[in-house]
Amino acid sequence: MWKEVKDAKGRLYYYDTVTKKSQWEKPKDYKQETVPIVTEHTVNLPQDWRSAKTKEGRVYYYNVKTKKSQWDIPKKSPTIEVVPTTTTSTTTSSFVTDLNDISDVDSKYKNKSLLLSTVKQTTKEDAEPLFLAMLKENNVDATWSFSRIIDELGTRDPRYWLVDDDPLWKQQMFNKYLDNRTEEQLLKEHSETNKFREAFQNMLSEKSKEITYKTTWKDAKRLISNEPIYSHSVVSEQIKRKCYMEYIHTLSERHAAKTRKLKELAITELIAYLKTLIHVESNDIPLTWKQLCNQYLFENNKRYMANEHFTILTKEDVLQQYIDLIEQKTVHMKESLAIKQKQNYSRDRYARDQFKKLLTDKKLGIIIRATTKWSDIYPLIQGNPAFLNMVGRNGSSALDLFKDAVEEEYVTICGLRSIGQQVLIDNKFEWSSENPTDKITALLRTQPQFNEVDDTNLRIVATEIVRARLESVKEQKAQEEYIERQHKQQFKDMIMRYYSHQSVESNPESRSWKHAEELFKKSPEYQNIMDDNLRESLFNEVMKSMRKRDQHSMTQTTPQAQEPIHRGKKRSLESAVPLDY
Known part of the structure; x- marks a missing residue:
């Protein structure tokens, strides 16, 4: 006998309850059944009770206040009057209800399968391996829900009903089966999840106008709520959301790449x-x-x-x-x-070389000596191309090159000066204040070391020797004056230290120069000063200074004679200058 059955995805197929065969095509000998179903109820219910139908069409009752629901008609209610109507419908055997089901609380699990009458009941221990084998043979995986097992296996596999009165045990067996799955089964389930992901994302891509990379999961659920792959799939909400986020991530990457x-x-x-x-x-x-x-x-x-x-x-x-x-x-x-600087570098160097040659050009009357000044040669070179070509060049200027040439000449003169000073020492030259430059020049001219030196440079050498002599004498004199000042100060300090604790009037004889001379004549400070008159003058100067000091200390006013200081007196707030505002 053929029956119409729907799978978990809502697809219709045909099942023969006698031969246990199933097929998608409608059998030729299939005959639709006329099943009476309850369409209307005239029920006089107690106060606060209401009637309703489940998705399977079963009638139940619930209390709007206590929120209690039950299959049986509440007590003290009048008899239900049923108005039956005959319609043609295609349902599974699990959906065919009876008026007697209304009063049967456990009818959800009883009499649901036509195989129940042919199944021999057994213990849970004996039924467990058979029940697990049934799940394995039917390729049950994590994508199945327990209600799908009831709908599909309960209608065609007698092993489902080996334990009839304990749906909780069957749920536990289902969980145990999932926990003990083999690696091969897990890989298969993973493949099934991947298939769902592919189909789910294909469905999302068909809604590309509605779902963009900015669409949130909350908005997307509203848009795809009527899609079978979303509403009828047993895949968990978490996996659905994960697949959606992967799709959105792909859209975001595409959008970012396009942007x-x-x-x-x-x-x-x-x-x-x-x-x-x-x-x-x-x-x-x-x-x-x-x-x-x-x-x-x-x-x-x-x-x-x-x-x-x-x-x-x-x-x-x-x-x-x-x-x-x-x-x-x-x-x-x-x-x-940088290229131009490199090009100009050789030009700058060439210009400097030409100017150096100009400074040695005697045809123009240019002779650089140690005493030559810029003002001496400028009139001779101001219009020369070699000088004009130096203007605006990098590196040393024309004035720098001139100073370098003068410095070189001065170094030569300094060397000749050292030779000339040694000649003076060898010849025991006597210095006098009358024209020493001329005498030195005449002496150096007779020396073979100066045969190649012209008269101008020879005189410059003599002048430098005289200048060096004068600077040496000046430095020596300054050194002697400094030493003399030191000796004078040391002598005065010695006298001051000795007489500082004595009063001038206490012993006048001890303050005389004769007494002091006898007292200090063996000291180094005394012997460093050769002039007796200078010693006495310094002594008198110290004594005079000490007398003034003593007189000042005696005439100084005492603290009591000073004007008293008034403390605590407030300053007058009256302005010394009248304000004009």
């Missing part, structure tokens, strides 16, 4: 546009950012606004490209400057 390509294209076009305004390869002064914005960028320029690709760019993007071009232009200008 990135558009931005790259826009930047390429922007660079080409900016290069028409900023010439990187030239050395002209580029436009400033302010000038560029006011005249050629954004809403201030029609050509810029006409390019649709530029709308994806921000001002920061445009500024960055401007900075990059300016940096490129700066590098180009530095490289150009």
Whole structure:
């Protein structure tokens, strides 16, 4: 006998309750049954009780206050009047109800399968391996719900009903089966999940106009709530959400890649546009950012606004490209400057060499000596090309080269001066204040070391010898004066230390020079001063200073004679100068 049955996905197939066969095509000998179903109820229920139907069409009763529900008709209610109507419907045997089911609380699990009458009941221990084998043979995995097992296996496998009165035990067996799955089964379930993911994401892609990379899961559920793969799938909500987030992530990456390509294209076009305004390869002064914005960028320029690709760019993007071009232009200008500097280096060096030759050109009357000044040669070279070519050159200037030449001559003169000083020592030259330069010049001319020295430089050497002599004498005199001052101060300090604790009037004889001379004549301070008159003068000077000190200390007013200090007196607040405001 053929029956219409629906699987977990809502697909209709046909099942033969006698041969246990199932097929998708409608059998030729299939006959639809006319099943009476309850369509209306006339029930006089107690107060606060209401009637309702389950999804399977079964009638139950619930209390709106206590929230209690039951299959039986509440007590003290009148007899139910049933108005039957005959309709043609295709249902599974689990959905065929009877009026007697209304009063049967456990009818959900009893009499649901037509195989129940042929099953021999057994103990749970004996039924466990058979029940697990049934799950394995039917390829039950984690994607199955327990209600699917009831609907599909309960209608065609007698092993499901080996334990009839304990659905909780069957649920426990189902959980145990899932816990003890083999690796092969887990891989298969993973494959099933992947199949769901692929089908689910294909469904989402068909709704590309409604679901974008910005759509949240909450909004997406509302859009796909009527899709069979979402509403009838036993895959957990967590996996569905995970698959959705993976799909959204893919959309986000595609959007980012598309945006990135558009931005790259826009930047390429922007660079080409900016290069028409900023010439990187030239050395002209580029436009400033302010000038560029006011005249050629954004809403201030029609050509810029006409390019649709530029709308994806921000001002920061445009500024960055401007900075990059300016940096490129700066590098180009530095490289150009380095090339020009390298080219000018040899020219600068050539110009300096030519000017050095000019300074040694005796045909123009230019002779550089140790005493030559810039004002001496400037009139001779001011119009010469070698001098004019030095103007604006890098490196040493014409004045620097002139000073270098004078310095070289002075070094030569210093060497000759040292030789001349040794000649004077060897000849026991006597210094006098009458024209020592002429005498030295005449003496040096007779020496073979100075045969190659012209008269001008020889006189310069003699002048330098005299100058060095005068500086030496001056330094020696200053040193002697310093030593003499030190001796005088030491002598005065010695006298001061000795007489500082004595009063001037206490013993006048001890304050006499004769007494002091006898007292200090063996001291180093006394012997360092050779002049007796100077010693006595210094002694009298110290005594005079000490007398003034003693007199001052005696005439100094005491603290009691001083004007008393009034403390605590407040300062007058009256202004010394009248204010004019």
